[in-house]
Amino acid sequence: AFGTNAKLLASTPYALKPDNSIAIGNNSTVNWASNAIALGNNASITGAHAVNGAWQGSDNSIAIGHETKIGRENTVAIGSNVNAQRENTVAIGTNVTAKRENSVVIGQNAKGELERVVAIGAYAAANGDRTVAIFSFSSLMA
Numbered sequence: 001a002f003g004t005n006a007k008l009l010a011s012t013p014y015a016l017k018p019d020n021s022i023a024i025g026n027n028s029t030v031n032w033a034s035n036a037i038a039l040g041n042n043a044s045i046t047g048a049h050a051v052n053g054a055w056q057g058s059d060n061s062i063a064i065g066h067e068t069k070i071g072r073e074n075t076v077a078i079g080s081n082v083n084a085q086r087e088n089t090v091a092i093g094t095n096v097t098a099k100r101e102n103s104v105v106i107g108q109n110a111k112g113e114l115e116r117v118v119a120i121g122a123y124a125a126a127n128g129d130r131t132v133a134i135f136s137f138s139s140l141m142a
Contacts, residue, residue: 003028021045033058033073045070072101086115107136 001008001023008018009031019034028038032047036058043063047056061075063084068077072087077096084091086101091112098105100115108122117126122136 001028001030007031031058033061035059036061036063036070038063038068038070040065040068042066043068047072 003024004026006023006025006028008021008023009029018030018036021030021033021036023030023038025040025043027042028040029044029046030036030038031045033045034057036045038045043065045058045061045063047058057073058070058075059073061070061073063070064078065080065082067081068079069083070077071085074087075084075089077084078092079096080094082091082093082096084098086099088102089098090104091098092106093108093110095109096105096107098112100112102115103112103117105112105119107120107124110119110121110123111125112119113127114129116130118132118134119126120134124133124135126133
């Protein structure tokens with residue numbers, strides 16, 4: 001971990017430390033994730049607390065850029081103010097949100113609200129399960 005307040009953490013006192021992980025940048029954090037990379041100011045990769053009290057890791061994930069956030073495993077977030085909350089997701093751009101799993105959201109202010117969506121283009125929004133929104137200012141709901 002390199003940078004002011006950069007951290008590699010385990011979420012519980014008895015958990016193993018993040019293996020093979022890197023956090024570089026001010027306030028960058030890798031928490032409860034192995035094989036993860038967080039690069040940039042406030043870049044974070046953090047596992048999620050499951051209903052049964054167990055932690056779900058964010059293994060094999062990459063967060064690059066200012067305020068990039070990842071919440072689950074096998075996810076990539078690149079850009080500025082990018083939030084990829086679930087597993088198997090790619091989110092790239094500026095002010096991008098991918099809220100559910102198995103999604104691809106790319107473009108300035110692009111949004112993916114439900115699972116298995118594709119939103120590509122500036123302001124593209126895929127707001128229903130299994131929807132595709134491509135081109136700027138496009139929006140689809142299921």
